[in-house]
Amino acid sequence: MLTFQDFEKVTDKASFISNAIAEHVHSDEYKIACSANAYDHQLNETIYNYVQLIFSTLGTPIEDFTASNNKIASNFFHRLNTQRCTYLLGNGVSFSDNIETYINENGVEVQTDTTKEFLGSKFDNDIYNLVYYGLIHGRSFGYWVEDSKRGNRLYTFDLTEFKPLPDEETAALRAGIRFWQIDETKPMFAVLYEEDGFTKYRSESGYSDFKEVQPKQAYKQIVNTTEFDGSEVVGEENYSTLPIIPFWGSNLHQSTLVGMRNAIDSFDLIRSGFANDLSDCAQIYWLLSNCAGMSDAEVERFRDRLKFNHIAVADTDESTVTPYTQEIPYQARKEYLDHIRAGIYEDFGGLDVHTIAAGATNDHIDAAYQPMDEEADDLEKQLSEFFQLFFDMLDIQDTPVFKRNRVSNEREQTDMILSAADYLDDETVLKKLPFITIDEVAAILARKDEEDADTFMQEDTEEAEDETVADDEDMADNNDQIMEAFNQYGEDIISMLEELLMEGDDE
Numbered sequence: 001m002l003t004f005q006d007f008e009k010v011t012d013k014a015s016f017i018s019n020a021i022a023e024h025v026h027s028d029e030y031k032i033a034c035s036a037n038a039y040d041h042q043l044n045e046t047i048y049n050y051v052q053l054i055f056s057t058l059g060t061p062i063e064d065f066t067a068s069n070n071k072i073a074s075n076f077f078h079r080l081n082t083q084r085c086t087y088l089l090g091n092g093v094s095f096s097d098n099i100e101t102y103i104n105e106n107g108v109e110v111q112t113d114t115t116k117e118f119l120g121s122k123f124d125n126d127i128y129n130l131v132y133y134g135l136i137h138g139r140s141f142g143y144w145v146e147d148s149k150r151g152n153r154l155y156t157f158d159l160t161e162f163k164p165l166p167d168e169e170t171a172a173l174r175a176g177i178r179f180w181q182i183d184e185t186k187p188m189f190a191v192l193y194e195e196d197g198f199t200k201y202r203s204e205s206g207y208s209d210f211k212e213v214q215p216k217q218a219y220k221q222i223v224n225t226t227e228f229d230g231s232e233v234v235g236e237e238n239y240s241t242l243p244i245i246p247f248w249g250s251n252l253h254q255s256t257l258v259g260m261r262n263a264i265d266s267f268d269l270i271r272s273g274f275a276n277d278l279s280d281c282a283q284i285y286w287l288l289s290n291c292a293g294m295s296d297a298e299v300e301r302f303r304d305r306l307k308f309n310h311i312a313v314a315d316t317d318e319s320t321v322t323p324y325t326q327e328i329p330y331q332a333r334k335e336y337l338d339h340i341r342a343g344i345y346e347d348f349g350g351l352d353v354h355t356i357a358a359g360a361t362n363d364h365i366d367a368a369y370q371p372m373d374e375e376a377d378d379l380e381k382q383l384s385e386f387f388q389l390f391f392d393m394l395d396i397q398d399t400p401v402f403k404r405n406r407v408s409n410e411r412e413q414t415d416m417i418l419s420a421a422d423y424l425d426d427e428t429v430l431k432k433l434p435f436i437t438i439d440e441v442a443a444i445l446a447r448k449d450e451e452d453a454d455t456f457m458q459e460d461t462e463e464a465e466d467e468t469v470a471d472d473e474d475m476a477d478n479n480d481q482i483m484e485a486f487n488q489y490g491e492d493i494i495s496m497l498e499e500l501l502m503e504g505d506d507e
Contacts, residue, residue: 004165004174014201014210017190021179021207024163033137033159036257039264040081040136044073046261047268070275076264077136080350081256085132088376088383090405091437092124097398104446111442115398119152126154131383133158134249135256141176142390143193144243146220157244164246173246179207195242219243241393247386251378260348267340270333277328289320349375369406376404403437 002020010016024030038045048071095115102112116123126142133140133156141157141164157178165175174195181188190201190210200214218236249256294302345352349371356368380402387400417432424432426448430441 002165003168005168007165007175013192013199014212017177017179017192017201017210018203018207020163020165020177021190025207029138029159032255032257035261036077036136036255037160039077039257039261042073042075042078044077044264044268046265047071047073047272050269050272070272072268072272072275074264074267074271076267076344077257077260080260080345080348081132081135083350084348084372084375084379085128085135087372087405088379088402089124089128089131091403093127094401094403095398096401098396111445113442115396118396119154121151122153126156127383129156130154130247130386131249131379134247134382135379137249138253138255139246139248141173142245142247142386144239144245144390144393173242173244175242176244181206193242193244196238239393240395243393245386245390245393248382249379250375250382256348260344263340263344263347267337267344270337270340274328274330274333289322346371365406373404 002016002023007013007016007020035045050069050071095113098114099111100114120126130140130142137159139159141162143155143157144152145155146152157176161178161180163177163179164173165177166172167174176193177190178193179188179190188203188207188210190203190207192199192201194216197216197218199212199216201210202213203210218238220237220239222235222237342352344350351368351372356365383402384400391398414433417429421429427441427445430436430444436444
């Protein structure tokens with residue numbers, strides 16, 4: 001196996017790339033990954049390559065062209081790997097440490113996950129692809145790219161397109177070669193990734209003759225943007241380590257096809273063989289007695305007339321026409337197919353939804369999910385190790401949080417959470433509800449705060465209006481009292497004022 005130390009010794013990098021790719025495509029790991037791709041696309045290799053044989057009088061096996069050759073491929077491999085991947089990542093991944101709080105334009109306090117924003121809007125899809133290929137191939141590789149225009153991305157390199165060059169001492173990934181070719185008649189391209197940059201190569205004849213077409217450049221470009229000159233690259237820089245992080249799909253460090261393939265092939269062969277027997281076997285046939293004088297053509301005409309007219313004419317004294325029926329044995333095959341199916345789910349740690357009865361309690365559902373939880377724990381451990389290397393490279397301190405996507409008795413779970421809501425804060429209640437994802441919590445809390453603020457302002461306005469109405473009513477009452485007093489004592493007051501005025505004139 002070629003390593004990073006072997007790469008350091010060479011002077012002709014183009015020749016080394018050719019040798020490394022040749023070694024990689026002939027390795028067992030690469031061949032298993034290619035087979036995994038075929039099974040993932042329901043092109044199961046064993047059943048599609050199966051040929052029914054017969055033996056000649058000399059014992060030589062030859063292909064039986066007269067036999068039916070139905071090829072029914074199952075979809076267990078894609079189904080179960082998708083189930084495991086979506087169980088852990090169906091709700092995406094969130095981060096708990098770098099949460100910033102700010103006041104939006106409506107004056108409401110809002111929380112945002114700064115790590116998730118930095119990783120880009122497509123990060124949930126990117127990490128899903130990384131994990132899925134890590135499961136079916138055994139391992140995959142995440143290539144980090146920072147792009148201010150198109151957004152930051154984590155691209156997935158699967159094992160059929162990437163040759164890793166590990167360190168002989170630490171086994172850490174120190175360099176790697178990604179290669180691709182869209183068609184055998186088209187050129188092959190390769191990119192050599194090193195810690196101090198990447199270089200692009202091209203070959204017109206497979207992977208035998210590479211030539212450099214793009215010199216080495218750094219992974220990050222420093223761009224200066226001005227209003228008049230636009231964007232201009234003013235510098236380059238690299239990361240502290242190679243920006244390609246390996247991810248293992250399980251603690252076994254092997255493809256999930258290993259061990260499952262034989263069971264899938266057995267299921268496919270038995271089911272396809274049963275279909276072939278149904279096609280080859282004459283379930284209804286006729287036996288003609290004392291008709292040896294009939295030629296083959298006459299027998300065929302007799303059969304055709306019988307099939308269409310459903311009437312046969314025979315001399316009952318000397319000849320007979322007797323129908324016989326036969327039934328293909330199926331019970332043993334059906335039982336064995338059910339046994340294989342159950343074994344595939346059990347060995348993989350998958351959930352067969354047919355084992356959960358309608359209306360089952362959460363205790364029964366939790367018990368059915370136990371094998372899948374154990375496998376998801378292993379997968380989460382591998383992801384945590386990936387994020388540790390990934391965040392060390394980006395100098396980020398944060399912790400990934402996963403919310404598993406499981407079937408549950410949501411009514412029972414919701415009732416249990418709401419019964420304890422008086423003792424919990426709103427954020428905890430929302431995070432525990434089964435029908436709300438973690439990413440939705442912050443937005444729900446923000447909208448709830450806005451509604452509470454609007455309600456509070458509306459209540460203040462209504463109280464102010466009530467106070468104004470009360471003041472107006474009090475003033476009106478006072479005016480009425482004044483007018484009533486004036487009507488009652490007005491004439492006396494006027495007389496007193498007139499007398500005072502007359503006394504003043506006399507003086």
